[in-house]
């Protein structure tokens with residue numbers, strides 16, 4: 691099995707001279723990696739910077755020895771798939787079918803039937819993506835990226851808007867990605883979702899910096915509280 695590394699080195703991003711990401715360095719083998727942080731900590735910015743969707747001030751992102759930002763857009767889209775936090779942001783076609791076909795044409799990829807089945811989007815093909823419900827839109831949005839079978843998948847808050855079936859489809863998608871030896875980064879602001887994701891490691895981000903590298907088992911409520919992330923204690927107490 692390939693063990694291609696995704697290396698993020700000294701990544702720094704600024705918006706209007708204000709630092710949004712500061713000197714982020716990560717070394718990620720294939721597997722599932724969680725980025726956990728409160729609102730405005732830089733999770734989406736980090737994923738977008740890794741996908742080269744926004745300009746970076748400093749640093750680089752290397753996958754298997756290749757600098758992602760130096761690739762032409764088409765080649766980049768074959769390697770890295772960023773799934774939007776706001777699903778409607780990535781839509782521009784007038785049918786789900788055309789939305790799915792767009793990336794396949796753009797990347798010369800064959801549709802991953804497993805992805806379409808796991809996310810259950812086949813039934814939505816004729817619908818207008820902009821008129822989907824929140825949960826439907828998220829499934830379609832994720833499918834319309836990862837259907838191209840990229841080795842790096844970036845999921846931005848994928849559980850938002852989802853019902854039980856939606857949660858299970860994300861869990862099944864993650865195990866499909868694991869079997870395919872992909873490198874998955876999943877941005878979360880809710881620590882409870884970590885139990886579903888079962889990540890190999892957890893990076894806590896706060897104020898644009900990685901402040902902890904830990905595991906699901908070792909992550910504790912003190913760390914969550916310190917960085918303004920909903921604690922497990924709060925959730926469990928509320929359930930009693």
Ligand SMILES: Nc1ncnc2c1ncn2[C@@H]1O[C@H](COP(=O)(O)OP(=O)(O)OP(=O)(O)O)[C@@H](O)[C@H]1O
Pocket residue numbers: 705706710727728729730731732733734735736775879
């Ligand atoms: N395009 C942009 N222009 C200016 N500032 C931006 C832009 N995108 C993000 N920011 C700022 O960068 C910081 C980090 O934003 P980001 O969206 O990465 O946070 P996040 O951790 O994903 O938050 P949330 O959990 O609320 O989605 C915020 O202060 C945000 O206002």
